Amino acid sequence: MNNKQNKVQQETHNDLLRKRFYFSDWLAKVLIKTIAFISFLSIILIFVFVFREALPIFSYEEVKSAYTEEELEQETYGEENVTIQSPQKSENKSSVLNSSSEQNKSIWENIFSTVWEPISSQPKYGIIPLVLGSFKVTLIAILIAAPIGILSALFTSTFAPKWAKEILKPAIEILAGFPSVVIGFFALIVMATFFQNIFGYQYRLNAFVGGVAMSLAVIPIIFTVTEDSLSAIPKSYIEASLALGAEKWQTALFVVLPAATPGIFAAVLLGIGRAFGETMIVLMATGNAALISPSIFEPVRTMSATIGAEMAEVVFGELHYNILFLLGSILFIFTFTLNAIAEFYVRNKLLKKFGGEK
Amino acid sequence: MKLKKYLLGLSIKSLTAISAALILLIIFFIMSNIVSGGWRQITWEFLSTAPKEGMTEGGIFPAIFGTFLLVVIMSIFSVPIGTISAIYLTEYASSNSIVARFIRFSVNTLAGVPAIVFGLFGLGFFIQFVGKGMDNLFYGGVELRWGQPNILWASLTMALLTLPVVIVSVEEAIKAVPKELREASLALGATKWQTIRKVVLPNSLIGILTGGILAVSRGAGEVAPILFTGAAYFLPYLPSSLSDQFMELGYHIYIMSTQSPDVEATRGIQYATTLVLLLLTFTLNFSAIFLRYKLRTIKSKTG
Numbered sequence: 001m002n003n004k005q006n007k008v009q010q011e012t013h014n015d016l017l018r019k020r021f022y023f024s025d026w027l028a029k030v031l032i033k034t035i036a037f038i039s040f041l042s043i044i045l046i047f048v049f050v051f052r053e054a055l056p057i058f059s060y061e062e063v064k065s066a067y068t069e070e071e072l073e074q075e076t077y078g079e080e081n082v083t084i085q086s087p088q089k090s091e092n093k094s095s096v097l098n099s100s101s102e103q104n105k106s107i108w109e110n111i112f113s114t115v116w117e118p119i120s121s122q123p124k125y126g127i128i129p130l131v132l133g134s135f136k137v138t139l140i141a142i143l144i145a146a147p148i149g150i151l152s153a154l155f156t157s158t159f160a161p162k163w164a165k166e167i168l169k170p171a172i173e174i175l176a177g178f179p180s181v182v183i184g185f186f187a188l189i190v191m192a193t194f195f196q197n198i199f200g201y202q203y204r205l206n207a208f209v210g211g212v213a214m215s216l217a218v219i220p221i222i223f224t225v226t227e228d229s230l231s232a233i234p235k236s237y238i239e240a241s242l243a244l245g246a247e248k249w250q251t252a253l254f255v256v257l258p259a260a261t262p263g264i265f266a267a268v269l270l271g272i273g274r275a276f277g278e279t280m281i282v283l284m285a286t287g288n289a290a291l292i293s294p295s296i297f298e299p300v301r302t303m304s305a306t307i308g309a310e311m312a313e314v315v316f317g318e319l320h321y322n323i324l325f326l327l328g329s330i331l332f333i334f335t336f337t338l339n340a341i342a343e344f345y346v347r348n349k350l351l352k353k354f355g356g357e358k
Numbered sequence: 359m360k361l362k363k364y365l366l367g368l369s370i371k372s373l374t375a376i377s378a379a380l381i382l383l384i385i386f387f388i389m390s391n392i393v394s395g396g397w398r399q400i401t402w403e404f405l406s407t408a409p410k411e412g413m414t415e416g417g418i419f420p421a422i423f424g425t426f427l428l429v430v431i432m433s434i435f436s437v438p439i440g441t442i443s444a445i446y447l448t449e450y451a452s453s454n455s456i457v458a459r460f461i462r463f464s465v466n467t468l469a470g471v472p473a474i475v476f477g478l479f480g481l482g483f484f485i486q487f488v489g490k491g492m493d494n495l496f497y498g499g500v501e502l503r504w505g506q507p508n509i510l511w512a513s514l515t516m517a518l519l520t521l522p523v524v525i526v527s528v529e530e531a532i533k534a535v536p537k538e539l540r541e542a543s544l545a546l547g548a549t550k551w552q553t554i555r556k557v558v559l560p561n562s563l564i565g566i567l568t569g570g571i572l573a574v575s576r577g578a579g580e581v582a583p584i585l586f587t588g589a590a591y592f593l594p595y596l597p598s599s600l601s602d603q604f605m606e607l608g609y610h611i612y613i614m615s616t617q618s619p620d621v622e623a624t625r626g627i628q629y630a631t632t633l634v635l636l637l638l639t640f641t642l643n644f645s646a647i648f649l650r651y652k653l654r655t656i657k658s659k660t661g
Contacts, residue, residue: 028551029450036446038439039525040464042518049482050475148377155374168378170647175385177643178636179579180473181608185615185632186388189625216388219381249367270470277472279582280608284616304474304582311481312586328478332471339470343463 050332053325056317057107111323116290116301118310118320125323129290131330133207133300137282138275140211140296141218145275146268148215149222156223157230158252176220184284187213192285201297203287208296210286217278218271225270229263230256266346273338277331279304303327389636396633399626405634413592413614414624418631423596424509424604425638428584429574431513431600432520437570439517440524444569447525448532449554469522473582480515480587481507503601510600512588519583520573527572527646531565531653532558568649575642579635581608591617607635 113126156168191213192204201208233256241251257264287299288309307324314321403417410416443461451458490505497503504510535558543553559566581589590603591613597604614628615621 022549022551025549025551028554032442032446032450035439036443036451036461039443039468039521040461042521043464043467045483046471046475046479049487050478053478053482053486148380151374152378152381155378159371159374160378164378167382171382171385173643173647174640175381177575177579177639178388179581179608179639181579181581181611182392182632182636183388185611185628186391188615189628190391216384223381247363247367249370253370273470273472277474279472279474279585280612284612304472307474307478308582308585311477316486325478325482328475332475335470335472335475336467339467343466 046332050325050328054322054329056322057111057319057326107319111326114292116306118323123320125320126290127303127323127327127330129292130301130303130306130327132292133286133290134276134302134304136207136296136300137210137214137286137302138272140208141214141275142268142272144212145215145218145222145271149219149267149271150226150264153223153226153230154252154257157227158248158256172220172223175216176224178216180217180278180280181284183213183216184281187281187285199297203297203299205285205287205299206297207286207300210282210300210302211296213281213285214275214278217281218275221274222267222271225267226260226264229260229267232263233259262346262349266342269338269342269346273335273342276338277304277335279308283308303331307331392629392632392636395629396626396631399630400633404630408594409592413618414620414627418607418610418627418634420593420596421605421607421610421631422634424589425578425607427509427597427604428513428516428606429577431509432516432577433570433574435514435517436520436524436573437566440521440569440573441528441566443521444525444528444532445554445558448529449550449558465522465525468518469526471519473519473580474585476515476519477583477585477587479518480511480583484511484514485587506601507586507588507603508601509588509597509604512584512604515583515587516577516580519580520577523573523576524569527569527650528562528565530650531562531568534565534653535561564649564653568646568653571642571646571649575639575646578642579608579639581606581612584609607631607638611635 110125111127113124114128115124115126116129117124152168156165160168187209188205192209195201195209195212196204199208237255237259238251241255242248246254282300282302283305286302286305288301288305289299290301290306291298293300304327307327310320311324314324405417405422406419407417408420409418443465447458447461451461485505485507488504489511490499492504493499493502539557539561540553543557544550548556584606588603589606589609593603593605611628611631614624614631618624
């Protein structure tokens with residue numbers, strides 16, 4: 001009797017526990033999963049479509065080389081058939097051949113040269129000054145932003161009294177919320193004149209002004225990531241150091257900071273990525289002259305600024321258009337690599353270090 | 359020795375404090391400069407009329423309207439997609455599955471792609487590929503309607519750019535929903551989707567709102583992606599269809615301060631436009647900070 005009751009109970013139980021198939025549930029899952037793939041898909045699409053528009057540069061060469069082969073064949077025909085005029089003609093043809101092979105070579109030579117003059121009768125697409133310009137501005141920005149960002153993050157996480165923290169954190173968020181065009185505007189109007197009065201340089205807009213302005217955009221990133229990694233350090237580290245008689249600043253300098261090195265490294269990498277790709281600030285504040293110069297007070301033109309300034313006026317499908325996309329591809333690859341390093345290497349290292357403690 | 363140590367400690371402390379103070383000082387300096395340069399110009403007339411006399415006088419209404427339209431269309435795409443992606447990442451995907459890791463990596467990468475590259479993508483994909491394709495399909499390639507910069511493509515480009523912003527903050531909100539609520543709902547016989555719809559989503563509304571606001575603030579401030587996907591120097595009319603170009607606040611600042619024929623004469627307009635943009639992003643950011651703060655206090659109360 002009792003047994004039977006138990007059995008019935010068991011059965012209803014099983015019935016309740018059995019997973020039933022709900023169509024709406026299944027549909028929701030499928031839809032949600034599909035839509036979640038949009039982020040992944042868009043990364044792929046960005047890859048494909050930015051590179052696709054840069055591709056004609058590569059085939060540009062191929063078309064030209066096919067042309068040379070044709071010329072070559074024609075020339076041999078010419079030598080066989082024509083008897084009297086042959087010297088003159090072959091001279092002509094060899095000059096044609098020379099010029100075409102020059103062009104053929106020159107597309108890459110042109111790109112890796114040091115003159116950027118896309119709008120002239122003989123356009124020169126040397127991207128070297130642009131690449132160097134990007135690195136120059138990025139370097140200046142990081143040299144300013146990294147110390148300030150890291151030190152103030154250290155201040156916030158170790159020394160700062162509570163009221164200072166409550167001012168600093170929202171302040172950083174405010175700085176992060178400044179549209180880059182506003183920072184660019186401020187640099188263009190105020191900073192340029194301000195620094196010119198101090199340093200007395202010739203050109204109002206130059207790499208230095210751009211770099212300083214850029215550091216304002218980079219500081220929030222470096223600060224936030226550094227602060228995160230500083231606060232991820234287990235309390236036991238700090239307590240152990242303090243218990244051994246170390247001062248607060250000694251703990252901060254010799255325990256907290258070294259332990260957070262991978263995080264700080266990531267912060268700087270992300271900062272570099274941001275500075276490298278930032279457009280509006282450099283477009284407005286660096287003077288945009290494609291010069292190669294060791295001086296930081298000379299105007300520069302960065303890759304991003306070049307795209308921003310020239311893309312709107314360029315004819316679709318022209319070589320210039322493709323080369324601007326090539327610049328975009330370089331920017332994309334560079335920032336992608338930096339992000340990937342920051343993501344995998346640093347995160348794994350951090351996890352390994354503190355994984356057991358959390 | 360002791361003195362040396364003391365001095366070293368003091369210098370390190372003061373160095374960190376100085377750099378923190380420097381940040382505050384810079385922020386204060388920028389804000390005061392822009393406020394003092396622009397506030398006198400901001401009148402109702404400035405906000406509600408179009409530029410006049412070759413953009414040397416008049417207001418910025420078309421730019422405000424364009425910015426508004428841009429962020430609205432952008433949000434229509436980025437907020438739902440971002441929310442759903444966040445639901446997938448928190449509710450469906452196990453954190454170790456390869457798919458979830460791929461998506462998470464994509465979101466992080468997307469957040470790091472330079473804004474100008476988004477602009478290039480918008481041009482290469484939306485305008486040249488999708489737009490031209492639509493023109494060929496609908497008009498046989500004769501009429502150029504979608505295969506040129508317009509507000510739809512600019513908004514879609516911006517939506518991609520702001521997608522990670524939405525995903526991150528919605529994820530945070532969904533994670534803050536206590537596990538017990540989900541378990542209670544499932545124990546009552548609700549399916550997973552019912553639980554998400556009736557329990558998880560209503561409880562993370564604040565987070566979705568925060569994500570939306572942050573995305574709008576970001577979208578309103580970025581100029582690089584719209585430089586060549588739809589923003590216009592000057593338009594005598596307001597955009598009336600999705601295939602129209604538009605004026606935008608940030609782009610207006612850029613144009614007025616660098617390309618305008620008489621840069622000095624329009625300084626007041628530039629400052630005032632910058633102030634308007636700054637106020638807009640500030641209001642949005644502050645409300646997002648406030649909402650997030652509220653979310654965190656709720657979280658600490660319940661869990």
